[in-house]
Amino acid sequence: MTIGVIGGSGIYEALPLESTRTEDVSTPYGEPSSAVTLGELAGREVAFLPRHGEDHQHTPTDASYRANIYALKSVGVDRVISTNAVGSLREDLPPRTLVVPDQIFDRTKHRQPTFFGDGMVVHMSFAEPYCPALVSHLASAAEDATDADTATQEGGTYVCIEGPQFSTKAESEFYRGQDWDVVGMTTIPEAKLAREAELSYATIAGVTDYDVWKDDSEVSLQEVLANAAANQDAINAVVEHAIRTMPDDFESEAWSALEGTINTPAEAIPEETRERIDLLAGEYLE
Template sequence: MTIGFIGGSGIYEALPLHDTRTVSVDTPYGEPSTDLEIGEFGETGEEVVFLPRHGPDHQLSPTHLPYRANIHALKQQGVEYVIASNAVGSLQEELPPETLVVPDQIYDETKHRDLSFYGDGIVVHQSFADPYSPELAAHLAESAREATDAEVVEDGTYVCIEGPQYATMAESEFYHEQGWEVIGMTTIPEAKLAREAEMAYATLAGVTDYGVWRGKQDDRLGEVLKHAKNNEKAIKETVEHAIRHFPEDVDPDAHSALEGTINTPSEAIPDDVREDVELFVGDYLDD
């Protein structure tokens, strides 16, 4: 079993791994955010692949991240489970900064991103009613409660906006009034692409501030960075606990998510398209 960890804002260094190696990966979708760091976690024998989403020095904005290359790179390394971390704003009073949230739903407000590996020569229609792996999300929430002193909230909706600008007052007030929990910029298309790659995916979201529905803030970025730094310890402790106590009998539906979803006959898929997606759909297509 191989576990991938995608580090969000404030998470730029890997977990304590040994026998590490740095791997440079090329994909049909370009280069990932940076090289992958791969190693064995503690005495567990579990292989972990680490990728800082925004690059080692936060050079990449949410809109311009190479999401498809990142997921393809993890799949190349045999990753079956993806734990992601995200810095998010709170949409509700009862979710103050430094709360950890493991959402179960997404509301997509992005506009300019490649949302799929498929569509140009091969059409795939997958269920996305439950955008995060329920099995992995439950394990992540339990790990956060057991490994940290943070307030942990299980379930809730992550509103994903385009960015890199924050939401307008009208948008923020609307999301708040819907009763949704957190707002961020990176879970889409990451969660969709992981599902298309048949990897179980869940996220641990660390609250950094309140949205402007609660009133404008001076030095908002400074506030975000301060709480993101404080969240780093709890996020890493959660992920380490989750890996150390990973259940042996978990069998997520995500691992067979492509079954019965490919509309295009094998013989109608262009050779170059098939080559690009062979890593994902090869077992489902006729020779």
């Protein structure tokens, strides 16, 4: 197995990877946010990629989502652990809580959510946007790897906004009215693309703020950065434990997600498109 990790540089620096090497990966979707770093942990190969680049230079909208997922797929990744900083929409999910969501509401506007198109139509199920098997494993790792002072929650809805601005008060109150749990800027289109690439994908999200709905708290970059730093050790511990305890017999329905989803006859798909998506869907077009 090769386990992909998408997150900030703090994750990479904390993981005790051995025999590390970097690999520059070119993709049909442009350049990834960074080179892929590969190494070994507990006998498992790990591939790390920073979502926003090594110097956090890419906005949530402009991050190289398609290239990043394609690059991980190309180096043999079959499951992805993502990390996110999020705002809380609930009083009982205070800053420094860890959440492993199982649902998404997409409020993004300007992102490319698919590898396909250009003469190839794919309609894929996305009812369970995070891989249930990996959600369960991450949640168990969060329970086992954190101390009594770190609250964790399995399940919940992550509403993904465009950014880079934070929510308005009206938006924040609307999200709360839907009984959603956390708000962030980066799980879409990452989760959609991971599903199209037939990768098992789930995230561990660290709460950094109460968004702007709480009367005595209005989110700021300074608050987000301070609480993100405070969450870092706990998230690092969860990711490392999840890798160390990944079952050898782990199975994911995501690994066959493309089966029966291609609506365009293979002979009608332009050759250029077929070449571009060969890594992702070539076996279904033979």
